[in-house]
Amino acid sequence: MTSEHAPIIEMRNIEKHFGSVIALAGVSVDVFPGECHCLLGDNGAGKSTFIKTMSGVHKPTAGEIMFEGKPMHFADPRDAISAGIATVHQHLAMIPLMSVSRNFFMGNEPVKKVGPLKLFDHDYANNVTMEEMRKMGINLRGPDQAVGTLSGGERQTVAIARAVHFGAKVLILDEPTSALGVRQTANVLATIDKVRKQGIAVVFITHNVRHALAVGDRFTVLNRGKTLGTAQRGQITPEELQDMMAGGQEMVALEGSLGGTV
Amino acid sequence: MTDTAQTPEQDERVKEISSFRKALIRPELGGICGTVLVFLFFAIFAGNSGMFNSQGVLNWSTVSAQFMIIAVGACLLMIAGEFDLSVGSMIGFAGMMIAIFSVSLGWPVWIAIILAFLICMSIGALNGYIVIKTGLPSFIVTLAFLFILRGFTIFIPQQLENRTIIGGISDAAEGDWLAPLFGGQVGGWFFEFLGERGLIEVFERGTRAGEPVVDGIPMLIVWALVLVAFGHFLLTRTQFGNWIFAAGGDAEAARNSGVPVNAVKIKMFIMTAFCATVFATCQVMEFGSAAADRGILKEFEAIIAVVIGGALLTGGYGSVIGAALGALIFGVVQQGLFFTGVESSLFRVFLGVILLLAVILNTYIRRLITGER
């Protein structure tokens, strides 16, 4: 895609060891603003470790992280968040019992000062929430609707919209579509597309090749703690991606017996 | 795919909800229904038993106000995801501290009251700190303090005074500037006016013949109303209120979003201790004595009021107004059953039935609101 401007985040030869276990053995990935970079890999390939390193949860054993051209050392996730790296986890930071607008501003409440009191500015929160949700294509019954009444896809969208609203430059989505139905998956993919068009770099982790191909600009496949290379959109077929993820021959045989449906 | 963005479609499976129904479905709904039912019930069965004359109204209002004071603390703490079982013992302990400082040690009453507040709020903070640091359920930690505080409440006066009831606080509080804030009354002139006009009953004999039987609103009731208003405001209108909900809804998710969950929980433990001390101070100033058995089982009464009011036992959901209504229901039922002349040992049966009905109704309402399954 747009190779004329610099990557916002660049991970160079990242290694991560947990005791004697080598989770990552030299992984390099770069992400550009406005790009959806898909990170594919089977279970245990090292995807989670990699994004946790990117979001400041783990410190790399070796290798370096360049953020906006400068080397970065995140002490904890809070550092990464304030730098503009937001993660939307599989288990969302959402509280089902609370309303969408209270969830949206949880920890970042808009405050209206009345004398010495810090009041929660409900009008502002409600307006912003409704507006952001409308932008993402979700029509809420009202800002006081509880998150528990939303579908899984809608909750993902709320979490993504929240991260974007609070200034994320890099948005890491950890398997946002893994537990969703077809329709909801389509909605989440549409949301990703919108976020990308706002110039935000999206790192989309999945093990579903078709979801990746639907929105991805570039694709990096992780296998056993190593990258098997990064491919541009249009340079690779679904079958090739599937093969790289599964690691070759066995999958070909398996796929044959299943009639090419996987 | 991008087209869906501009015209978001309504999920056809989500029914449109009329604004009337929307206004109706709130956490307090169970409490409101219960209050209406309970008052209807007693209007029919105890309508002319004296329950609704001035003395009767004052009686059940005072009892309800007592429940409200501790229910506010318990409610906020429960929404923040924790319990405090030491409330009852704290009431006994706080009262005893005031009695010991003011009577046994002879210090001014206002110093005794302020010290009692400081000590009890520190114990509340300690409760919270232990819960946070050890990760133990607050149920267990505060159960320990239930025994510890009750033990001291019996031990200390026995050591100092050889008895477990310390009286004479009324004499000590004579002329004190802080004591009337807890044991006094307001609006006396209004009741005098009503009495003169014959609108409320007056004493028939004795030194106070001709004075109205109700000569003011006890500060206890004022405290209850102030605390309810404060709690409701804190919970719904402030940033801190959002943190209380978040801390109780899912502490981990709240932490991930930058909510200082530990500080919120500890502050709510302190708030609960504050409410218990207000209760104790009002009681001691009104009755003029402190006893080792004051406040027994009050923690459960507070929790029951909160649950009748629609709060979720596991936290993250509830309403202070609901809890206040729960306290009102509790107080009216407890005193009202006496007015109807029902055998008093059946009180618990009614309480159990009401609790069960309230919880069933509240669960139903909560599912409508939150989409829980």
Add this chain to the structure above:
Amino acid sequence: MKKTLIAATVAASAALTGMAAPALADGERYVLVSHAPDSDSWWNTIRNGIALAGDQMGVEVEYRNPPTGDLADMARIIEQAAASGPDGIITTLADFDVLSGPIRNAVDSGVDVIIINSGTPDQAREVGALMYVGQPEYDAGYAAGLRAAGDGVESFLCVNHYISSPSSSERCQGFADALGVELGSQMIDSGQDPAEIQNRVLAYLNANPDTDAILTLGPTSADPTIMALEQNGMAGEIYFGTFDLGENIVQGLRDGVIQWGIDQQPFLQAYLPVIVLTNYHRYGVLPGNNINSGPGFVTADGLEMVERFAGEYR
């Protein structure tokens, strides 16, 4: 949901009306308020006493108590009773500070009050009550102490199961004063649980084997104490006196485990006030003085009547 609620309410109200309409004769209504928690079985005699008097005189009687024994709750119950406009209130005066205000208010608003059981005749006069029916606690303890001193007792254990009530401690204090010894740690806070009381008595006697006598303050502490003595073999050996009567205490008297029981005759404390109040309200007649319902010492002699009605009227 709604239907269930309505059905339940209807059922509850039906139950209530069924119970709420006791037979009225001449319409007088008397409320007895005690300070005892629900768990205290001794007060059953009181309930039977007012019920019998109510039947005999054809008046309506009610029994009220704070479920946990919290005296502050009791004050509210007295206020409530006064608000419900009865002809008379019969109440204990377990703590003068707490209860005097509500009682005085009841008296001033036109309700006649009789103090029973706890409190003193002086306090009863001070709150404006018609009379006091009961057993002066300190005097009863003192009388028991004199009797024990005569039998050669020099040290004792007082098993106090209701330590927060001043009148309980006064019994022990009177006993100690009559013996001429310091009360001090000879009075233990036993709690209300039978197993705990039993174990605490065992522990005390283990630690203080020279104890001459045991004083218990009612069936709540006497019954487990009997069990404790049977367990450690001191039953019949140690000098054992108790306040109040109950089935097991009567059996203990018969077996020689207990030397004497002090009967304050609670039946009279409940029965007489109803009779007195009814006659006062119907004919304007009133006895001229307080009534001492006790103390009376019950020993192994003449137990037959006591045994027959123990726990019911004795």
